[in-house]
Amino acid sequence: MSEITIKTAQELRLAAEEFQLIIEKIGRTPNFTELCAFSGMWSEHCSYKNSIKWLKTLPRSGGRMLVEAGEENAGLMDIGNNYGVVFKIESHNHPSAIEPFQGAATGVGGIQRDIFTMGARPIASLNSLRFGNIDDNKTQRLLAGVVHGIGHYGNCFGVPTVGGEVYFEDCYHTNPLVNAMSVGIVKIGDTVSATALGEGNPVFYVGSATGKDGIGGASFASANITAESTEELPAVQVGDPFQEKKLLEACLEVIQTGAIVGMQDMGAAGIICSTAEMSAKGGVGMHIDLDKVPTRQQNMKAWELLLSESQERMLMVVEKGREAEVLKVFDKWDLSCSEVGHVTLDGILSFYMNGALEAALPAHELVLGGGAPQYDRAYTTPEYLHKIAAFDINTIPDIQDNAELLSVAKQIVQLPNIASKRWVYTQYDSMVGTGNVGTNGPSDASVVLVKETGKALAITTDCNSRYVFADPYKGAQIAVAEAARNIVCSGGEPIGITNCLNFGNPYQPEVYYQFVQAIKGMGDACRKFNTPVTGGNVSFYNQHPEGAVYPTPTIGMVGIVDDLEDITTLGFTEKSNYIILLGKQVINDIGSSEYIHKIKGIEYSTAPYFDLEEEIKLQNFISKAIKDKLLVSAHDVSEGGVMVTLLESAFVNNIGISVIPFDLYLDDKDAETDSFNEVIGDNVAIGMRKDSFWFGESQGRVIVSVSADNLNSLLTLVEVWDIQSCLLGYANDTQTINVNKNDWGTIKEWKELYNTAIEKRITSH
Amino acid sequence: MKFGVVVFPGSNCDRDMQYAIEHDLKKEVIMLWHKDSDLSMFTTDDCIVLPGGFSYGDYLRCGAIARFSPMMKSVIEFANKGGKVLGVCNGFQILCESGLLPGVLLRNQNQQFICKNVYIKGQNEEALKIPIAHGEGRYYADDAVLNELETNGQVLFHYCTEEGALTEEGNPNGSTHHIAGIKNKSGNVFGMMPHPERATSAILQNEDGKKVFEMLGILN
Numbered sequence: 003m004s005e006i007t008i009k010t011a012q013e014l015r016l017a018a019e020e021f022q023l024i025i026e027k028i029g030r031t032p033n034f035t036e037l038c039a040f041s042g043m044w045s046e047h048c049s050y051k052n053s054i055k056w057l058k059t060l061p062r063s064g065g066r067m068l069v070e071a072g073e074e075n076a077g078l079m080d081i082g083n084n085y086g087v088v089f090k091i092e093s094h095n096h097p098s099a100i101e102p103f104q105g106a107a108t109g110v111g112g113i114q115r116d117i118f119t120m121g122a123r124p125i126a127s128l129n130s131l132r133f134g135n136i137d138d139n140k141t142q143r144l145l146a147g148v149v150h151g152i153g154h155y156g157n158c159f160g161v162p163t164v165g166g167e168v169y170f171e172d173c174y175h176t177n178p179l180v181n182a183m184s185v186g187i188v189k190i191g192d193t194v195s196a197t198a199l200g201e202g203n204p205v206f207y208v209g210s211a212t213g214k215d216g217i218g219g220a221s222f223a224s225a226n227i228t229a230e231s232t233e234e235l236p237a238v239q240v241g242d243p244f245q246e247k248k249l250l251e252a253c254l255e256v257i258q259t260g261a262i263v264g265m266q267d268m269g270a271a272g273i274i275c276s277t278a279e280m281s282a283k284g285g286v287g288m289h290i291d292l293d294k295v296p297t298r299q300q301n302m303k304a305w306e307l308l309l310s311e312s313q314e315r316m317l318m319v320v321e322k323g324r325e326a327e328v329l330k331v332f333d334k335w336d337l338s339c340s341e342v343g344h345v346t347l348d349g350i351l352s353f354y355m356n357g358a359l360e361a362a363l364p365a366h367e368l369v370l371g372g373g374a375p376q377y378d379r380a381y382t383t384p385e386y387l388h389k390i391a392a393f394d395i396n397t398i399p400d401i402q403d404n405a406e407l408l409s410v411a412k413q414i415v416q417l418p419n420i421a422s423k424r425w426v427y428t429q430y431d432s433m434v435g436t437g438n439v440g441t442n443g444p445s446d447a448s449v450v451l452v453k454e455t456g457k458a459l460a461i462t463t464d465c466n467s468r469y470v471f472a473d474p475y476k477g478a479q480i481a482v483a484e485a486a487r488n489i490v491c492s493g494g495e496p497i498g499i500t501n502c503l504n505f506g507n508p509y510q511p512e513v514y515y516q517f518v519q520a521i522k523g524m525g526d527a528c529r530k531f532n533t534p535v536t537g538g539n540v541s542f543y544n545q546h547p548e549g550a551v552y553p554t555p556t557i558g559m560v561g562i563v564d565d566l567e568d569i570t571t572l573g574f575t576e577k578s579n580y581i582i583l584l585g586k587q588v589i590n591d592i593g594s595s596e597y598i599h600k601i602k603g604i605e606y607s608t609a610p611y612f613d614l615e616e617e618i619k620l621q622n623f624i625s626k627a628i629k630d631k632l633l634v635s636a637h638d639v640s641e642g643g644v645m646v647t648l649l650e651s652a653f654v655n656n657i658g659i660s661v662i663p664f665d666l667y668l669d670d671k672d673a674e675t676d677s678f679n680e681v682i683g684d685n686v687a688i689g690m691r692k693d694s695f696w697f698g699e700s701q702g703r704v705i706v707s708v709s710a711d712n713l714n715s716l717l718t719l720v721e722v723w724d725i726q727s728c729l730l731g732y733a734n735d736t737q738t739i740n741v742n743k744n745d746w747g748t749i750k751e752w753k754e755l756y757n758t759a760i761e762k763r764i765t766s767h
Numbered sequence: 768m769k770f771g772v773v774v775f776p777g778s779n780c781d782r783d784m785q786y787a788i789e790h791d792l793k794k795e796v797i798m799l800w801h802k803d804s805d806l807s808m809f810t811t812d813d814c815i816v817l818p819g820g821f822s823y824g825d826y827l828r829c830g831a832i833a834r835f836s837p838m839m840k841s842v843i844e845f846a847n848k849g850g851k852v853l854g855v856c857n858g859f860q861i862l863c864e865s866g867l868l869p870g871v872l873l874r875n876q877n878q879q880f881i882c883k884n885v886y887i888k889g890q891n892e893e894a895l896k897i898p899i900a901h902g903e904g905r906y907y908a909d910d911a912v913l914n915e916l917e918t919n920g921q922v923l924f925h926y927c928t929e930e931g932a933l934t935e936e937g938n939p940n941g942s943t944h945h946i947a948g949i950k951n952k953s954g955n956v957f958g959m960m961p962h963p964e965r966a967t968s969a970i971l972q973n974e975d976g977k978k979v980f981e982m983l984g985i986l987n
Binding site for chain 1: 964968
């Protein structure tokens with residue numbers, strides 16, 4: 003073999019100084035196989051080398067957390083009744099950009115393994131997707147492929163896809179984002195740690211045979227996408243959901259034997275990563291005979307075996323002498339299970355091939371928290387923020403009259419970011435497991451029953467990345483706040499988050515500024531909401547030659563619904579006698595709204611109004627009103643503003659609405675609006691711009707509906723808590739939409755616009 | 768009477784079926800492993816259920832491998848003796864593959880997997896809201912078979928609109944004659960694509976599935 007030099011290291015995407023560091027750490031020049039091991043383990047994807055210093059500033063313990071962030075494959079939190087919830091979100095952006103079907107499918111598969119490797123049974127999947135312009139043919143191909151891939155894997159694996167989000171923005175044209183989240187349930191005490199322990203304990207390899215697919219995937223995900231990288235097809239893995247389904251059942255069954263010491267799935271950087279992380283955690287080493295690893299190709303080299311990211315594989319350390327019990331379970335499920343080595347006490351990973359030592363590496367030096375480098379990166383305020391600061395609402399003419407209002411409303415409900423994602427979600431099995439309460443009664447968050455405990459979880463993924471682009475600190479706070487608001491409006495109590503941090507190239511100071519600010523905002527918000535960060539994933543290099551994607555720190559949040567009676571849906575019903583907007587009415591705020599960006603075509607505008615203290619107060623108020631059984635429905639105001647929130651609530655049960663926000667249109671003022679004023683106190687809408695009132699996306703607002711019987715109790719509570727409120731109107735029994743005394747047509751017509759907008763634009767797939 | 772629910776390695780609605788029958792229909796369930804073949808604990812009054820999922824991954828053709836499993840051989844014998852057998856979704860596909868029911872299930876007309884609530888109705892019954900979740904649920908048979916099914920009253924359920932009309936609008940997957948479920952000539956083997964076990968719970972706000980089980984006459 004040729005001499006190993008800095009050049010070899012660079013070809014493996016290691017920096018020159020990292021090559022020197024490796025020599026220092028192991029006291030000699032590594033051979034090629036060893037260098038490959040470092041290349042995988044010190045890649046951004048595995049080592050978090052450019053993010054870990056900032057990640058450590060997030061609240062990573064406390065609350066209901068049962069393991070500290072980063073300790074295990076996924077977060078684990080106590081949900082009472084002796085059960086825990088295990089959850090995590092992870093990106094599969096780069097593979098999905100190259101091969102959308104397999105990229106997305108294996109993303110779903112990978113996150114499920116992170117859940118069941120801890121002993122939990124997955125009960126819900128969510129995903130957060132970002133694409134370029136929906137009218138672009140490439141976007142449609144990516145969208146169709148990603149959705150098909152998620153459905154293909156999740157539907158077969160048998161975990162319901164219960165929620166998520168899909169956004170279309172030009173900045174994601176080259177770099178789509180595919181973030182997959184899974185949530186599982188485990189009996190406390192039945193969890194398994196990803197730790198290797200006990201000298202001589204056998205190490206087992208379970209699941210699919212190893213092929214050359216996905217070699218270098220971890221370092222691949224740590225590079226910008228260029229024209230050449232679309233040629234890197236072998237770096238994308240191929241998924242087999244049937245194999246994973248068997249692996250799930252067999253793993254949960256084998257845990258019950260009590261013979262498992264530790265278990266970890268093989269994800270990024272395959273065998274080297276799972277052996278290194280398990281060993282480093284237990285302070286042990288391993289002797290591994292690579293020739294005992296089942297392969298699907300002949301003559302695979304040691305480095306290929308170490309780095310392959312073939313899917314549906316697990317590594318297990320078993321208590322010596324209890325091998326037969328373990329083998330019996332895998333035999334039952336027709337899964338291949340091979341003893342490939344044993345645990346040693348020297349802390350060294352020794353990989354042999356046909357008796358010859360191919361690599362000998364200290365496990366500790368390979369891993370995050372051990373020898374892997376941790377960098378401080380420089381950051382500077384991005385230039386574009388000046389353009390955002392220069393935004394002046396007064397240069398935008400307001401909506402003039404009711405005719406224009408109607409016209410804008412029709413456009414807004416058909417915008418791809420707002421319109422129904424029906425074309426997407428009907429391709430996912432959302433009901434398997436018979437726990438998805440949202441099927442027949444949707445809420446702001448996905449509500450999923452935990453049958454073992456008689457409780458439910460409220461789960462959501464949220465991030466409006468345009469807000470983060472406009473103000474990374476505030477935008478990240480908003481992402482956390484909106485997630486919490488969705489859970490609270492569903493009747494749940496937020497308990498923790500997982501995050502998927504999608505950013506551009508961290509070596510660019512302006513990109514790194516976005517990252518740092520977003521982490522600060524997220525940390526501050528999570529501390530206020532008492533929702534610690536249980537884990538997650540960083541995806542840098544979502545960047546192409548023209549620039550980076552919007553900074554997209556996706557929040558996956560989990561909440562508990564202790565009393566199923568508290569589950570609150572977003573749809574109006576025939577009991578929705580009064581429709582009320584709660585939360586601060588900010589005069590003239592249309593910054594970063596869908597309206598300003600998509601209808602007015604303004605690229606740079608300020609982030610919407612947000613106040614963390616007010617937000618928490620409002621959410622506590624909503625929780626209280628739900629506990630007091632005062633609300634018929636609750637739906638938070640988000641993209642599209644008050645108008646879209648009202649329409650979405652009306653659509654669910656085909657309930658017509660009559661909306662007259664009093665005094666907004668002084669000409670329309672009449673006896674009816676006067677009587678509204680008597681009911682609700684101060685008129686907060688006076689002097690407000692119409693575009694801002696209807697389509698502004700100020701945060702901290704919820705539209706609730708209340709029955710006539712409960713109106714006074716609610717208003718009393720509003721007064722006691724000092725919450726700003728505004729009566730918007732009432733549900734009618736004509737299944738029509740009436741705004742400012744104008745007949746806007748039937749719910750059916752509006753729903754048709756909303757439901758079919760996306761499928762009408764998807765022409766060829 | 769009691770139920771047996773067969774577990775193939777890729778079944779994923781087996782636990783839902785068990786839960787619905789035990790918890791919501793209050794009947795006894797015995798789970799049956801595909802590698803076993805013993806059905807001696809069942810009489811012909813009992814019902815064996817083939818649940819939904821992707822038995823053996825369904826990479827070849829839905830249900831094509833499952834029919835060869837040891838348990839299926841016993842289920843076929845059980846059915847031929849007059850025992851009741853219900854196949855839902857993948858279970859329906861397996862019943863067609865094994866020849867216990869006529870016809871085949873093809874890829875949905877829109878070539879996509881579809882999961883949503885649909886409406887189905889039996890003979891002169893109200894429209895029931897039952898979910899579907901399948902990629903290959905388009906029932907197909909030749910005209911002679913279709914005529915026979917309709918004439919003999921072997922069509923258990925047709926897809927329909929919420930109002931109960933048998934129209935294209937109510938047909939989610941392009942099934943011929945809007946067929947959602949059928950039974951065999953002797954009336955002891957039932958197959959349907961919609962999932963009644965997903966609609967037996969008050970907390971999920973849909974209990975129409977209970978009516979499906981009642982209509983099949985397998986709850987006695």
